Amino acid sequence: MVYSLTIMVTTKKLEGSKVEIEAEVGAEDFNLFFQQAVLEAREALELPGFRKGMVPEKMVIEKIGEDHLLQDAAELAVREHWPHIIDEAGVEPIGYPAVQLTKVARGNPLGFKIIVSVLETVTLPDYKAIAKKVFSAKEEVAASDEEVEKAMTALKERYKAQEGNPNAQPLPADEELKKVVADNIQHEKASKAQDKKRVEVLKEIGKETTIALPEVLVTSGLEKMEQELKASLADMGLDWTHYLGHIKKTEEDLKKDWHPQAEERARYGILLREIARSEKLAPSPEMLEKRADEILRSFTEEERAQTSRDRLIEYMYGKVQHEMVFDLLEKQAKSEDNTVTS
Numbered sequence: 001m002v003y004s005l006t007i008m009v010t011t012k013k014l015e016g017s018k019v020e021i022e023a024e025v026g027a028e029d030f031n032l033f034f035q036q037a038v039l040e041a042r043e044a045l046e047l048p049g050f051r052k053g054m055v056p057e058k059m060v061i062e063k064i065g066e067d068h069l070l071q072d073a074a075e076l077a078v079r080e081h082w083p084h085i086i087d088e089a090g091v092e093p094i095g096y097p098a099v100q101l102t103k104v105a106r107g108n109p110l111g112f113k114i115i116v117s118v119l120e121t122v123t124l125p126d127y128k129a130i131a132k133k134v135f136s137a138k139e140e141v142a143a144s145d146e147e148v149e150k151a152m153t154a155l156k157e158r159y160k161a162q163e164g165n166p167n168a169q170p171l172p173a174d175e176e177l178k179k180v181v182a183d184n185i186q187h188e189k190a191s192k193a194q195d196k197k198r199v200e201v202l203k204e205i206g207k208e209t210t211i212a213l214p215e216v217l218v219t220s221g222l223e224k225m226e227q228e229l230k231a232s233l234a235d236m237g238l239d240w241t242h243y244l245g246h247i248k249k250t251e252e253d254l255k256k257d258w259h260p261q262a263e264e265r266a267r268y269g270i271l272l273r274e275i276a277r278s279e280k281l282a283p284s285p286e287m288l289e290k291r292a293d294e295i296l297r298s299f300t301e302e303e304r305a306q307t308s309r310d311r312l313i314e315y316m317y318g319k320v321q322h323e324m325v326f327d328l329l330e331k332q333a334k335s336e337d338n339t340v341t342s
Contacts, residue, residue: 134204152174288317292316
């Protein structure tokens with residue numbers, strides 16, 4: 001259903017990266033939402049002598065109650081007009097808005113206030129120069145003889161423990177095994193060094209960037225950290241309540257401990273998002289579909305049945321976009337190094 005946008009919007013900035021948006025939907029427009037609320041209520045209402053969905057409007061209003069239907073109509077109006085409201089207010093909301101109805105009566109305009117957290121303007125420094133300085137620094141990632149010998153000994157002991165298992169794969173000859181182990185260690189070291197430099201890049205960019213951090217982002221980060229820990233414990237067969245008892249902490253204690261890390265994660269997320277916006281980096285639907293397929297293939301049938309593909313793609317968007325930012329910064333640093341060398 002399409003509605004005329006008979007709506008007025010005013011905006012007031014509040015402390016803590018929040019804004020208050022005051023809006024009013026015209027009486028004629030709001031009446032259409034009331035009629036929709038009545039229709040939706042009628043579809044589910046059953047009364048003696050009437051088929052489902054065929055109860056007269058007057059009886060629907062009497063049975064459900066006009067006040068209840070007005071509340072439903074108000075929710076429909078806010079939901080429908082939300083994109084227009086934030087566009088008129090010129091804000092980028094984060095998280096869920098808190099809505100307070102200020103005027104709701106049949107035959108009158110609908111008045112309401114919305115308080116929502118927003119992401120304020122972020123001015124980035126010369127992030128490419130900062131990234132070049134960090135990524136250009138050389139770091140030793142070769143596997144030492146001691147590391148290789150230690151890893152080979154562990155592999156041989158593990159293989160020996162599986163003797164008699166018909167499915168056990170034979171170990172390669174020592175020289176070949178040594179090369180494989182050395183390559184694996186070097187690859188792992190290079191991966192860790194890359195992760196370390198990526199964090200260092202964000203830290204250095206963050207030092208030169210002022211960010212008004214909405215608390216809703218920190219709260220969301222804390223919830224995600226809790227979910228990650230719970231999932232990790234579940235994979236190990238450990239109970240969440242028993243874990244808390246073992247470390248002698250409550251959930252509130254953990255979140256207090258995690259708060260600085262959650263703030264850091266939120267700042268890094270904002271920096272990556274702003275760089276992606278500046279560079280116009282956005283994953284294509286095909287890229288996200290491919291990545292989602294790769295993840296789902298690694299799941300069991302039961303896990304796939306419990307996973308929402310749309311939610312997975314939504315989650316992957318930010319992750320893939322962050323990778324695109326780092327790829328751009330790393331390639332740019334390498335290309336400039338090659339230009340200087342040549």
